[in-house]
Amino acid sequence: MNFFEFAWSISPKLLQGSLISLELTALAISIGLILGIPLSLGRVYGNKIIYTVTTIYIEAFRGTPLLTQLFILYFGLPSIGIMFPPFTAALIGLGLNSAAYQAEYFRGAIQAVKDGQMVAARSIGMSKIKAIRYIILPQMFRLVIPSWSNELVLLLKASSIVYMIQVSELVSVGRQIASRNFRTFEVFLVIAFIYFVIVEVLNRILHSVERKIKIPGL
């Protein structure tokens, strides 16, 4: 079997693995998005207590390796009676970790919105919450897309690490195949190519979204 025949023969299994990777990434980025927005708002607008709590969360997750976080979730928590199936543990770990990074990107984008926008919103009688909802967040989302795309791509690639806690995603499937026929080099060339294609597609989608919601004249 030459390389292309071999690649073709292992592709059904690898595609199954990539679907798991994509599913994990999509769910984890969503968890991160849903948690990241309130975290960033806490850091920008929160009182001392909220600011401290959100800052500790963000620093804790950004300051420790993802692998350590996953091991604590999957191998550590059972010792105090909390057990998750591999996929769930991976999802929680990646989601909580991404929330911390996304929160920092959102914070940067919120702070990039000019001060006058909030002042003007308050001057027509909007409460702070309404001003955030109608004026600050819509501008924040436009500003954050470039760095958020980065986080999405990093998360997809970082998700390969969850093979360490027995999730059958792309890399893990590759290792199983390679352990049977020892064509490690070729297997991982194909895997690298699959990641590359997915990343390119994601980048293009986000680019076109960015162009679509660009503010005319700005």
Added chain:
Amino acid sequence: MAQTILKVENLYKSYGKTEVIKGVSFEVKKGEAKVIIGPSGTGKSTLLRCINQLDQIDKGQIWLEDIEITKSHIDINQIRASIGFVFQSFNLFTHLTVLDNVRIGPMRVREMKEEEATKISIEELKRVGLGDKIHNYPAQLSGGQQQRVSIARALAMNPKLILFDEPTSALDPELIGEVLEVMINLAKEGTTMIVVTHEMDFARSVANDIIFMDGGFILEEGLPEQIFNNPKYKRTAKFLSKIT
């Protein structure tokens, strides 16, 4: 005697250790155009921001009609909704069209229906001469046009009073006229307004009353003819001779 719209009494404001406003009192009657002039850094803009409490005051009282708005239990959002504010740097919402900039207040603060808010907003935009720009975005407009949109944004809230904070200072000279023209018309139609400005011709021809501020105090207050032709203080005369 016209009804009093705004009354400011013994207002103090500091930033850190710097005292910016040192005991200011004045009144604005319904339909009055009051112009505040004076050197830079004498607290004119701060005074405006204190009136609708975009800046917190340290001491003193402010009444809007018969409500003391400096009391702690007052819903300041409701008060601000009835005081228009026009900024030096326009501060239009960059992600919204001209129409949405104007109707977002009526819709989200006054909770008006969309059709009604749209109708009012288009009327106000026509009033400032921008009926044909309602679907443009702020960044597609000139500075003069942007400032006129921000005046329409204030008008759409049907305010009791509009505060203008150096509305023409950020504009190219050839764009100042179109904004002043809108303001002159508002004053003629009886809009109650307080204008901080360095446009002395505007002050002379439009103001019912002029306040000269210096060093955080009101040095003198009077009719335009009196302030411009016959100022009480040397300080006022010196300022006017420099600027005109």
